[in-house]
Amino acid sequence: GRALLVLLLSATVSLLGGLIFGYELGIISGALLQLQADFQLSCFKQEVVVSAVLIGALLASLAGGILIDRYGRRRAILVSNLVLLVGSLILTLARSFAVLVIGRMTVGLAISVSSMACCIYVSEMVAAQQRGLLVSLYEAGITVGILLSYALNYIFADVEEGWRYMFGLAIAPTAMQFLSILFLPVNPVKLSSWDSDCQKDLIPLQDTEHRAAAKREPCQEKHYSFLDLFRTRDNMRRRTLVGLGLVLFQQFTGQPNVLGYASKVFHSVGFQSNSSAILASVGLGAIKVVATLVAMALADKAGRRVLLMAGCVVMAISVTTIGLTSRMAPLAVARDCQAAAGPNASHSLTQHPLAPVLPQAAVSPVPPASGAVKSQAGPGFASTRSLTEVFASTQSKEVVPNPSLTQKRDLVGQSKKGTLESMGPPLGAAPWAQHTVLNWITLLSMMAFVSAFSIGFGPMTWLVLSEIYPAGIRGRAFAFCNSFNWAANLLISLSFLDLIDAIGFSWMFLLYGLMGVMAVIFIYLFVPETKGQSLEEIDQQFSRKR
Numbered sequence: 440g441r442a443l444l445v446l447l448l449s450a451t452v453s454l455l456g457g458l459i460f461g462y463e464l465g466i467i468s469g470a471l472l473q474l475q476a477d478f479q480l481s482c483f484k485q486e487v488v489v490s491a492v493l494i495g496a497l498l499a500s501l502a503g504g505i506l507i508d509r510y511g512r513r514r515a516i517l518v519s520n521l522v523l524l525v526g527s528l529i530l531t532l533a534r535s536f537a538v539l540v541i542g543r544m545t546v547g548l549a550i551s552v553s554s555m556a557c558c559i560y561v562s563e564m565v566a567a568q569q570r571g572l573l574v575s576l577y578e579a580g581i582t583v584g585i586l587l588s589y590a591l592n593y594i595f596a597d598v599e600e601g602w603r604y605m606f607g608l609a610i611a612p613t614a615m616q617f618l619s620i621l622f623l624p625v626n627p628v629k630l631s632s633w634d635s636d637c638q639k640d641l642i643p644l645q646d647t648e649h650r651a652a653a654k655r656e657p658c659q660e661k662h663y664s665f666l667d668l669f670r671t672r673d674n675m676r677r678r679t680l681v682g683l684g685l686v687l688f689q690q691f692t693g694q695p696n697v698l699g700y701a702s703k704v705f706h707s708v709g710f711q712s713n714s715s716a717i718l719a720s721v722g723l724g725a726i727k728v729v730a731t732l733v734a735m736a737l738a739d740k741a742g743r744r745v746l747l748m749a750g751c752v753v754m755a756i757s758v759t760t761i762g763l764t765s766r767m768a769p770l771a772v773a774r775d776c777q778a779a780a781g782p783n784a785s786h787s788l789t790q791h792p793l794a795p796v797l798p799q800a801a802v803s804p805v806p807p808a809s810g811a812v813k814s815q816a817g818p819g820f821a822s823t824r825s826l827t828e829v830f831a832s833t834q835s836k837e838v839v840p841n842p843s844l845t846q847k848r849d850l851v852g853q854s855k856k857g858t859l860e861s862m863g864p865p866l867g868a869a870p871w872a873q874h875t876v877l878n879w880i881t882l883l884s885m886m887a888f889v890s891a892f893s894i895g896f897g898p899m900t901w902l903v904l905s906e907i908y909p910a911g912i913r914g915r916a917f918a919f920c921n922s923f924n925w926a927a928n929l930l931i932s933l934s935f936l937d938l939i940d941a942i943g944f945s946w947m948f949l950l951y952g953l954m955g956v957m958a959v960i961f962i963y964l965f966v967p968e969t970k971g972q973s974l975e976e977i978d979q980q981f982s983r984k985r
Contacts, residue, residue: 446573448623449564452516453573455616456557457580458587459523460550462609463492465585467543469592470602477600478536490929491540495547497925503552504918512560512914513625515552520617523549527613530606542606551925555917562905564623567973571738574905578898579735582727589721663912668919673982678907681965682920685747685903688958689896690927692754693951696935697761697888705882726886730893742970743899747962750895755955757888761881762948768877769944906969909978 467489475485507515526545533539554577561573591608595601661673668679737746908916939947969977 445623446565446569448619449561450573450576451619452616452623453557453561453576454580454583455612455619456516456553457577457582458584459580459609459612459616460554461581461584461586462588462612463546463550463584465588466592466605466609467492468589469596470605472596473600473602474539477602478539480536484536488536488539488543491543492547492550493925493929495544496551497547497922497929498544499548499551500555500918500922500925502918503555503921504915506552507556507559507914507918508912511625512556512563513620513623515556515914516560516620517617519549519553519556520613520620523553523613524610524617527606527609531603546609551921555914555921558901558905559913559917562902563910563974567971567976568739570906571743571902571970572735574902575731575735575738575898577901578893579728579731582724582731582893586721586724586728589724661909661911663909665912665915665919667912668916673909673978675912677965678981679916679919681907681967682904682916683923684961684965685896685900686920686924687927688751688954688961689900690924690931691951691954692751692892692896692958693758693931693948693954694892694896695928695932697758697885697948697951723886723889726889727893727897730890731898734894734898737894738898738902739970742968743903744962744966744968747895747899747903747966748959750891750899751955751958751962753891754888754895755952755959757884757891758948758955759952760884761888762945762952764877764881764884765948766945768881903966903969906974906977907967907981910974 471480471485471488474480474488478484480488503515506518510518523546526542526549529538529542529545533542557577558574561577562570565573588605591605595604598604663672663675667673667675669676734746904917904920905913935947942950967977967980972980
């Protein structure tokens with residue numbers, strides 16, 4: 440009975456951790472529409488508000504590993520919950536741009552530490568046969584959190600200062616996670632005697648055979664310095680290569696940006712109204728959820744390595760197809776956020792109905808990230824410039840605002856009306872509107888890409904990272920790889936539009952396809968299969984191989 444309770448609580452912590460991560464990355468898409476009018480945000484300030492979370496997450500990933508290793512996974516999650524509660528309160532009560540940025544950075548710090556600690560903690564809490572399922576549950580939580588954030592964006596879009604409710608509602612799942620983890624055991628890695636917990640990775644939930652075998656051996660917890668990650672001791676250098684390779688290929692296969700332009704594809708295949716494009720975008724999010732559930736079911740059966748390679752193959756084929764079709768039927772990829780003339784110039788909620796840019800916010804990914812953010816990325820993972828342009832495009836929600844809000848925002852946005860009306864030609868004149876078959880192929884390729892990422896790189900990267908390092912350095916190693924994930928995400932996102940200007944949209948996606956092929960080769964050569972093995976067996980497997 441106790442084992443079942445711990446199993447359910449572990450699942451709850453994993454799911455809620457992912458849900459909070461996805462929610463915080465997704466909620467800004469709707470909140471920014473109101474923030475830009477209420478705070479009169481220029482495009483640069485919008486970029487700062489969006490990227491503040493990413494900057495906070497990057498900083499936390501640099502320092503969070505020390506917290507996780509020194510004070511334990513459970514305590515790190517509890518602290519991150521408290522920090523997130525503080526960040527949510529700051530955002531809810533914010534009265535100035537500076538306070539907004541501080542609140543967003545605080546949230547970024549919290550979700551980054553939480554994402555790392557959750558994956559490691561859950562991987563150590565459960566048996567080898569259940570580890571893939573429960574750690575992948577975190578990625579499922581991210582996708583559900585993103586969908587939830589879009590739903591609340593829609594609900595509060597025409598509420599006066601609705602953004603305060605959007606930010607404040609993050610308090611509920613955070614409090615639930617905090618209460619859930621209070622009933623879970625203390626992290627087993629950091630205690631010294633066998634009876635209290637020097638079973639290292641073999642915790643009460645794991646089967647009695649493993650525990651009995653481990654108990655016969657003297658308990659020797661190894662201590663590592665950070666520099667050991669780059670040394671040959673216990674083959675740590677190869678583990679670091681595997682970890683960095685996975686997080687970098689996760690980003691360099693184009694995940695942060697492919698979905699950023701999904702709504703243009705929806706527009707070109709016939710989703711002409713904003714509401715239908717929003718529904719199509721939410722549909723893409725639903726595909727992510729279903730694919731992640733499939734990954735959860737297969738992680739402990741097919742194995743991590745098989746899912747990673749299969750996902751990479753489909754992703755490479757998908758982005759190559761998008762690149763080839765976009766050469767024949769070019770997509771109208773433009774910089775959505777026109778630079779504001781001054782601090783008082785912003786977008787109005789009422790824009791020209793024929794402007795070709797559509798609601799990209801509803802499909803913005805994590806890396807985790809996302810992932811994606813942890814997805815989510817990582818867990819997860821959003822982008823700076825592309826997401827800023829996504830969020831700054833106020834066609835993200837063409838709702839009917841209430842009269843006072845409309846009047847207020849029309850006054851703020853009048854100076855941009857002329858510019859917005861000249862942003863693009865009418866829909867019928869768009870060159871990509873004449874290639875229906877090719878556009879549908881592009882749409883199907885995008886759906887295949889989303890599914891493949893959510894089965895492979897999305898959940899499996901973080902699952903493998905939580906397994907391959909020894910307990911004594913697992914937190915710092917995970918954080919080190921995670922910092923490269925955030926940095927690569929920022930780099931890919933910031934350079935995306937500049938690279939499109941330099942080499943073209945289709946070549947950019949063909950380059951992503953090439954990176955996908957390289958990722959398959961890397962996984963085949965370097966990433967071992969870890970399904971069905973205890974964390975100690977995985978450690979021994981790595982230590983033996985050179």
